Amino acid sequence: MLYDFELDKARKSLPRYFRILEGKELPNFIKAKKLKIDFREEMELQELWKIHREAMVRLKKRKEGDGKKNLLELKAVIAEKMMERCELCEFKCGINRKEEMGYCRVKDSKIASYFIHLGEEPELVPSFTVFFSGCNFRCVFCQNWDISQRSVGIFIFPQKMARIIEEAFLNGARNVNFVGGEPTPNLPYILKVLTYLETPIPVIWNSNMYMSLEALELLNGIVDIYLGDFKWSSNSLGRKYSTAPQYWDVITRNFKIVTAHQGAELLIRHLVIPNNLENTRRVLRWIRENLGTQVRVNVMFQYQPYYRASHYPEINRKLNYSEMREVEKMVKKLGFSYALVG
Ligand code: SF4
Numbered sequence: 001m002l003y004d005f006e007l008d009k010a011r012k013s014l015p016r017y018f019r020i021l022e023g024k025e026l027p028n029f030i031k032a033k034k035l036k037i038d039f040r041e042e043m044e045l046q047e048l049w050k051i052h053r054e055a056m057v058r059l060k061k062r063k064e065g066d067g068k069k070n071l072l073e074l075k076a077v078i079a080e081k082m083m084e085r086c087e088l089c090e091f092k093c094g095i096n097r098k099e100e101m102g103y104c105r106v107k108d109s110k111i112a113s114y115f116i117h118l119g120e121e122p123e124l125v126p127s128f129t130v131f132f133s134g135c136n137f138r139c140v141f142c143q144n145w146d147i148s149q150r151s152v153g154i155f156i157f158p159q160k161m162a163r164i165i166e167e168a169f170l171n172g173a174r175n176v177n178f179v180g181g182e183p184t185p186n187l188p189y190i191l192k193v194l195t196y197l198e199t200p201i202p203v204i205w206n207s208n209m210y211m212s213l214e215a216l217e218l219l220n221g222i223v224d225i226y227l228g229d230f231k232w233s234s235n236s237l238g239r240k241y242s243t244a245p246q247y248w249d250v251i252t253r254n255f256k257i258v259t260a261h262q263g264a265e266l267l268i269r270h271l272v273i274p275n276n277l278e279n280t281r282r283v284l285r286w287i288r289e290n291l292g293t294q295v296r297v298n299v300m301f302q303y304q305p306y307y308r309a310s311h312y313p314e315i316n317r318k319l320n321y322s323e324m325r326e327v328e329k330m331v332k333k334l335g336f337s338y339a340l341v342g
Helices: 002-013 015-021 028-034 045-060 071-085 158-170 184-196 213-219 235-242 247-259 277-291 321-334
Strands: 111-117 127-132 175-179 203-207 225-229 265-271 296-300
Touching: 002 015, 002 296, 015 265, 028 071, 045 071, 071 184, 071 213, 111 158, 127 158, 158 175, 158 184, 184 213, 213 247, 225 247, 235 247, 247 265, 247 277, 265 277, 277 296, 277 321, 296 321
Parallel strands: 127 175, 175 203, 203 225, 225 265, 265 296
Antiparallel strands: 111 127
16 A cells, blocks of 8 residues: 555656556657767768757757657767766766776776665566666765775676666566666766667666766766755865765756756755754755756665764764654655655
8 A cells, every 4th residue: 555655646746657668758868869860970070960969959949850869879879989088977086997997987888796685666667776876976875885985897898788777677577777886987988889789778877966066967868767865965075975076066956957848857866964954954945946846856764873883982873762753753754755764
């Protein structure tokens, strides 16, 4: 019963996603493939961006046009070229990822694991989840630190990964869920995989939302659901616990931008941190004031003091009962229609 109730809330909050699942609409990446254009791979990056911006205008007007290539291929080529001076996230290392790792510890994309995940939000499961290693954050309590803070796993050829996703879809996966670590450093690989994928499977971008503006442009018209983490309510908390400079400025900017992305929907996750209920209140207030009360928000109580949390006594424990009750009341009072709590 509870499951049906939650699904009903999700259906109201993510109507387009459900239309894709019902075969009434195509996922965004397939629409991007249908938009035909011409370009040459050897063109300068600046020229390719110009063609991209013109094509995005056509995508918005739903004009498929003609040409020998398509918008998704163009996005993949631009992302690949961006690796030579990587600015895919706001760390903007500017290094050549074809030769060395960035701050995120990603050079080539390495996949730590993939499987059909049953532990995500009810509307997402079963979710075919691809876990990349490496991350541009250093969250001191990271529960996936064994893959996010190390370069582990294997490179799988994009063609092969596309076949693996197709098989998962045939076996009942509702979506492909790119996570890590963090998917952003792996954007060139992910776009390449999608160029080989023919299955109408929705794409979930399961991310810390620290992408650069350029990466966001490439994601526009590709992602069906941004499954975005929103952890901190200030730049100083973001720096202290996730080592992310200008966290608040970047994340609030990016959440506003993706709400205007072509056909994209939003599911925001907020992890409640012990002794930090004011943080939760400020994050939720910002969401209410800027994204409204109809957005799907998952306010999570699963915090555990993993990784280096023992160096921070104030967060070196699980949530207690009274913190959970207080957050439940807070969410109710703020009036979110489709929130998940717990
Ligand atoms: S994705 Fe990695 S290499 Fe690229 S800018 Fe971010 S941290 Fe640096």
